[in-house]
Amino acid sequence: MLDRLAERANFTYDLLPPSGKGTLCEHNNTERQAYDPYYRQQYLCGQSDVNDIPVSGYTTDMYLSLYYITPERLRMNQFSVPFHPPTTGSVTMYGTSTHINTFNDLLHLQKTAKHGPVCIQQNTAQESYMRNSFPDLNMIRIPGGDKEFYHALEKGNCDMMIAEYPVATRFVYLQHQKGRCHIRGKPLGVIGDPLDFGYNQFAIGIRKDIPLNTVYTLNYWMATLMGCPPSENEIGLCRGEKDSLSILYADIGGSGGTECGYVAFPSNEDDPFLSAGATAGVLVGIGAVLAIALSLVFYRKSLEQQRRYKKRFVQQIARNLTIGPSPGCIPADQLAKEIEHIGGKKGTISKHDLAKWMFDVKLTFLSEKDFDALWGAMDIDGKGAVDAIEFISFLSCCGSEFEEVYAEQQKLSKLERLKFAARRLENINEVGEEGVRRIENRMERRSRHGVIIPKASDFRESGGRRNKLRTFQRLLKKP
Numbered sequence: 001m002l003d004r005l006a007e008r009a010n011f012t013y014d015l016l017p018p019s020g021k022g023t024l025c026e027h028n029n030t031e032r033q034a035y036d037p038y039y040r041q042q043y044l045c046g047q048s049d050v051n052d053i054p055v056s057g058y059t060t061d062m063y064l065s066l067y068y069i070t071p072e073r074l075r076m077n078q079f080s081v082p083f084h085p086p087t088t089g090s091v092t093m094y095g096t097s098t099h100i101n102t103f104n105d106l107l108h109l110q111k112t113a114k115h116g117p118v119c120i121q122q123n124t125a126q127e128s129y130m131r132n133s134f135p136d137l138n139m140i141r142i143p144g145g146d147k148e149f150y151h152a153l154e155k156g157n158c159d160m161m162i163a164e165y166p167v168a169t170r171f172v173y174l175q176h177q178k179g180r181c182h183i184r185g186k187p188l189g190v191i192g193d194p195l196d197f198g199y200n201q202f203a204i205g206i207r208k209d210i211p212l213n214t215v216y217t218l219n220y221w222m223a224t225l226m227g228c229p230p231s232e233n234e235i236g237l238c239r240g241e242k243d244s245l246s247i248l249y250a251d252i253g254g255s256g257g258t259e260c261g262y263v264a265f266p267s268n269e270d271d272p273f274l275s276a277g278a279t280a281g282v283l284v285g286i287g288a289v290l291a292i293a294l295s296l297v298f299y300r301k302s303l304e305q306q307r308r309y310k311k312r313f314v315q316q317i318a319r320n321l322t323i324g325p326s327p328g329c330i331p332a333d334q335l336a337k338e339i340e341h342i343g344g345k346k347g348t349i350s351k352h353d354l355a356k357w358m359f360d361v362k363l364t365f366l367s368e369k370d371f372d373a374l375w376g377a378m379d380i381d382g383k384g385a386v387d388a389i390e391f392i393s394f395l396s397c398c399g400s401e402f403e404e405v406y407a408e409q410q411k412l413s414k415l416e417r418l419k420f421a422a423r424r425l426e427n428i429n430e431v432g433e434e435g436v437r438r439i440e441n442r443m444e445r446r447s448r449h450g451v452i453i454p455k456a457s458d459f460r461e462s463g464g465r466r467n468k469l470r471t472f473q474r475l476l477k478k479p
Helices: 001-007 045-050 105-109 125-133 144-153 166-177 212-229 245-253 278-320 332-346 350-356 368-378 386-398 399-410 415-423 425-447 457-464 468-476
Strands: 091-095 118-121 139-142 159-166 189-191
Touching: 001 212, 091 125, 091 166, 091 425, 118 125, 118 144, 125 139, 125 159, 139 144, 144 159, 159 166, 166 189, 278 332, 278 350, 278 368, 278 399, 278 415, 332 350, 332 425, 368 386, 368 399, 386 399, 415 425
Parallel strands: 118 139, 118 159
Antiparallel strands: 091 159, 091 189
């Protein structure tokens, strides 16, 4: 959406995480730079960037998210015209629960102990609104987004989530793309009817001091593109299909949460609320115990797998770039060079590109299952190519792994640091992949005898010129 608006309204933009300087940001004891990816999932932190009095040096002009227009926010910042998918923006239910049509049905089942708590994203507008509108609703606050919601369903913390309708439909669509339609034997889907009152308009939050002419221009082109039909022909100001925002919403939102074959009212024998009898109760109890045990085992294995492939990914990054204890320590220009190194000039990374990059005999090999899991975590939209936003988004989820790998690097001996740093991007660009491999092999052979000084022939064979001996001086730097 931003690309289309920027092109038509003739403005440029930088897409950044929250600055971290807002009054609503959550901080731990780690000192972080402004716009650290750590703040990416803190929605209140992002809102602070347009709600607060601008912080000198860290001013964000606009906040783009599923940002509800609320009375409180209208007092604190400007808004664009509402942008809307071709469906409602109202709060809705989704997950694996059945026999529920409305929020009143859910309340009744909770009161009669036939339904457990529901999960809702913490620190969002709908959380406070639902608590005020439904004070008896039993809810669990979940930090984060889709990944945390999926784990909550998987562990049995809840069978239902509450969020904005576009979030619900996209969640089901993405799980279908990943082959994860069934959770604990039940299909995922959008449940019942959305709330027929409350917040339902999303807009771009804009600081109060942004000039009105800028806001008017943005609103004009938003209204124009929202009205463009999904047609290949030019119609008025619409320059064909690419200008239609309805196409964008269809691409990211799926088909209304129906992809996984969810059935709201299955037959009685499958209905967990209508089953009765002592035998059935025993079977359900045994099944529940087994399900919990299996879920715990699977969850532990899943966490271990995540730690393995995330650490291995960070180690590979550290072979090419100088890292710190957090992802935010890597400058943006270095990340851009790394993405180009992995995927080439096309600007995206294929699964083959990633596998070729991860093949490093100096590091632990990933199993096929671990590599497939890594690719699935990076390829968020399931289209077979990881773009810069997906790459950086995954990188920002590896905070603890960065801290661990950085600490391990500080304990390496001088020779070990030399070998680890041999694959810095500047070295690869200077003598090529083959040249770096030859240098690594010779360093490995000589390290067995305590010899670390290279021969000039290393560089004649690798690059063809004696003066490339100076290249090795960079290999001697600490990573």
